[in-house]
Amino acid sequence: MIRLAILSFLAFLTLPSCNSDDSVELVEIPIIIEFEIPAALNTIEDHFFEIRNIANPTRQILDANGIDESSILRINPKAVQLIVLFDDTQLSFIQECSISLFSDIVGRKSEAFWTNSIPFNAGSDIDIPGTLIDASDFLDQDRLNVEIQLDTREINSRFISARMNMTFTVRGN
DSSP states (O other), X not given: OHHHHHHHHHHHHXXXXXXXXXXXXXXXXXXXXXXXXXXXXXXXXXXXXXXXXXXXXXXXXXXXXXXXXXXXXXXXXXXXXXXXOSSOOOOTTEEEXXXXXXXXXXXXXEEEEEESOOOTTOTTEEEEEBOSOOOHHHHTSSEEEEEEEEEESSOOOSOEEEEEEEEEEEEEO
């Protein structure tokens, strides 16, 4: 029985990966958004904040790096760092955060970053991983729209000036 398990494991290791990805990272696209989290967000409902018409630097970054759009396979969300500006206010009142890209076309929205495991001792910045979506269709526009969804575990006592450092990875061949 042990021999069969070992042979099965070795066979599994030698099989080619079904999810092999021959693409390479061409460049990262940073997008910085500043916004304000209002005071006294309740813990009963999720809170949504729309930020519209954000300047999109994608074309300028691609041009500056000599990347032809035909060589791009996809653009994936990599990570967001949510940072408190101006003081050391703790973000531990946030339990879950989701950041979506949306279009003015009704019903076109995709969750780009999400975490449900924000620790109680989060401090004044939170790292939020990217999802597996291809954000190419959102980043080929001159302007972006972003929706931030916060689920809180405590009521925050003050207005918080915050910054989101979003990073996208351009993958191609």
